[in-house]
Amino acid sequence: MSEEALRGLVSSRSMSRGFPRLGRFIFAECVAGAYLLVFAPVAMIVLISFFAQEIVSFPANGLTLHWYANAWARPEFSRGLLTSVQVAMATTAIGVPLGVAAAIPLVRSRFPAKAGINVLLLAPLALPGVVTGAGIYMMYVAAENVLDTDIKGTMVGLVAAHTMLTIPWTVRLVVASLQGLDEAIEEAAANLGAGPFTVFRRITLPMMRPGIVAAAMFSFIQSFENLDLTLLLVGPGRITLPVAMLNYLEFRMDPTLAAVATAQIVLVGALMLVTDRFVKLSRIV
Amino acid sequence: MAKLTVERLKKQFGTSIAVDELTLEVAQGEMVALLGPSGCGKTTTLRMIAGFVAPTSGRMLLGGNDITRVPPHVRETGLVFQSYALFPHMTVAENVGFGLEMRGVSRAQRGPLIAEALGLVRLSHLADRFPKQMSGGQQQRVALARALAISPKLFLLDEPLSNLDAKLRAEVRTEIRSLQQRLGLTTLIVTHDREEALTMADRLVVMEGGRVRQVGSARELYEEPRDAFVAEFVGRCNLLPATREDDERVRTRGGLLLSSRRRADESSSASTLAIRPERIAIEPGHHAEIKGQLEAVTYLGAHTEYQVLLGESERVVVTRPTPVRDDPMLSVRTNDPVSLTWDTEAPRLIPETAKD
Numbered sequence: 159m160s161e162e163a164l165r166g167l168v169s170s171r172s173m174s175r176g177f178p179r180l181g182r183f184i185f186a187e188c189v190a191g192a193y194l195l196v197f198a199p200v201a202m203i204v205l206i207s208f209f210a211q212e213i214v215s216f217p218a219n220g221l222t223l224h225w226y227a228n229a230w231a232r233p234e235f236s237r238g239l240l241t242s243v244q245v246a247m248a249t250t251a252i253g254v255p256l257g258v259a260a261a262i263p264l265v266r267s268r269f270p271a272k273a274g275i276n277v278l279l280l281a282p283l284a285l286p287g288v289v290t291g292a293g294i295y296m297m298y299v300a301a302e303n304v305l306d307t308d309i310k311g312t313m314v315g316l317v318a319a320h321t322m323l324t325i326p327w328t329v330r331l332v333v334a335s336l337q338g339l340d341e342a343i344e345e346a347a348a349n350l351g352a353g354p355f356t357v358f359r360r361i362t363l364p365m366m367r368p369g370i371v372a373a374a375m376f377s378f379i380q381s382f383e384n385l386d387l388t389l390l391l392v393g394p395g396r397i398t399l400p401v402a403m404l405n406y407l408e409f410r411m412d413p414t415l416a417a418v419a420t421a422q423i424v425l426v427g428a429l430m431l432v433t434d435r436f437v438k439l440s441r442i443v
Numbered sequence: 444m445a446k447l448t449v450e451r452l453k454k455q456f457g458t459s460i461a462v463d464e465l466t467l468e469v470a471q472g473e474m475v476a477l478l479g480p481s482g483c484g485k486t487t488t489l490r491m492i493a494g495f496v497a498p499t500s501g502r503m504l505l506g507g508n509d510i511t512r513v514p515p516h517v518r519e520t521g522l523v524f525q526s527y528a529l530f531p532h533m534t535v536a537e538n539v540g541f542g543l544e545m546r547g548v549s550r551a552q553r554g555p556l557i558a559e560a561l562g563l564v565r566l567s568h569l570a571d572r573f574p575k576q577m578s579g580g581q582q583q584r585v586a587l588a589r590a591l592a593i594s595p596k597l598f599l600l601d602e603p604l605s606n607l608d609a610k611l612r613a614e615v616r617t618e619i620r621s622l623q624q625r626l627g628l629t630t631l632i633v634t635h636d637r638e639e640a641l642t643m644a645d646r647l648v649v650m651e652g653g654r655v656r657q658v659g660s661a662r663e664l665y666e667e668p669r670d671a672f673v674a675e676f677v678g679r680c681n682l683l684p685a686t687r688e689d690d691e692r693v694r695t696r697g698g699l700l701l702s703s704r705r706r707a708d709e710s711s712s713a714s715t716l717a718i719r720p721e722r723i724a725i726e727p728g729h730h731a732e733i734k735g736q737l738e739a740v741t742y743l744g745a746h747t748e749y750q751v752l753l754g755e756s757e758r759v760v761v762t763r764p765t766p767v768r769d770d771p772m773l774s775v776r777t778n779d780p781v782s783l784t785w786d787t788e789a790p791r792l793i794p795e796t797a798k799d
Binding site: 340342343345346347348349350351352353356360361364365367 | 493494495514515516517518520521522524525526528529530531532541542545546586589590593
């Protein structure tokens, strides 16, 4: 974005008239800096994925699609992608209904431990993924001893851990969408003859849809991109894409990873665009 | 349509009593307004009648059936909310048809009924719109149509005009009243706006602190308020602490003797002289019996308001049509001497709070 356009944006919106010129200039620079910080790494990854040379250096020796071909050819990436998508979909399918169910009483009911439960539900957000992952790993080991069955390294174990990771997001988003909901609308439905279950199905649920759609998207992305927690829980043949990328990095540092990352960026971006067609994400998140 | 009877209805939240032994009747086809300041218990009363709040004690009958413990969705009341409460994800027609759908009316049969309800509020042309594409006045009319479409036994209105601007308010008010009369709807409206209540309802119930202060027609409440609260709540009123001197006069706390004929129903605990500003005549100079000093003049267009100091510390407000041309009041300025006169029947000596 050009500086002029930025200044126009800044002065026409939040800045009041008569704001000192210097101050306005500094503010515009800060905004530009923030945009740069957000977009530069993404732009750099996309750029590097086309570089011809194996060891990244500037300027490029030439541009190539070779790394994309290489990424496609290596089975660990395609298998990783498949695993990641499966895990993310299962996580979303299980986590969103659970999160919605957890969110409703947090908004609608009064019970003694409410504040405590609210904090506990957000706890996974505050813990480093490695710590949570280690905790879950140890719990799985203990559970395996008792149940005499494999949990760690299995799909079930991974999905369960990811579900736990995504629930705070779902709860937050659904709570926000429920809080903005006028209860009079549900009462109006009851007044017109709808029983409690019908009110929920026909009124409450459709009105929560934006929050639920956003929650589903965030859950999917959270699970799809998670590395730190997943690292300890994957097993042979169940490697997710981020873990596969890390493994690859141990041996080579060519732009293949940038190509995989670019593909990932495109995938997530497409998901957001599709979601945005149904709900205006910027209004919820 | 059916008659509503509310008997000794009480609602207690913890230790605070929101509604205290309220008894009320709305005759078939009658429109009754619950009027009172916020927190007086009027909304709680309405919500108990609609079924959203369970009463602590007392009972409610609709068309002879006890509905006290009946859940809201089978009460057959049509409730219109202050916030409209339209279903945002449904079109106008779907909103209006929702109640019919819940009653198992088939899609084919719903069509004409929806059209009829929308016709009542003159919105047939907007049937396919979504609520957010409409103005506040239109949304409130959709809410009216939605409540009427189910042919409720009782029509309930919860501050239906509060979210509308002044011009629309008058329009929707007229619309509600004419619908109510045309269809003979048994109606209970809750409002804090006295003008709304005075202009729409057949009878008004003035509430305060969870209790009924007075029930009556708009004229009765305005002309014959039972106590100072009602007098002031239903309209502008001069209230002067005073005691009965003889059958024709009262003495104010400030020591002034003012004319006020004793009424047959005057309470022995009456301690406030109430007189409406428009019942007082004002003239320049000190030629009449009640002498005072003009403190302030407020021009209100059609009317002008005069604040007059009587004696040492007692103030009354006088309103009259704004003087024009040769009217002697035109030349009166602040601090000038003025005199007041009133019909000896005009003021009433009433209690601060009426006791039952």
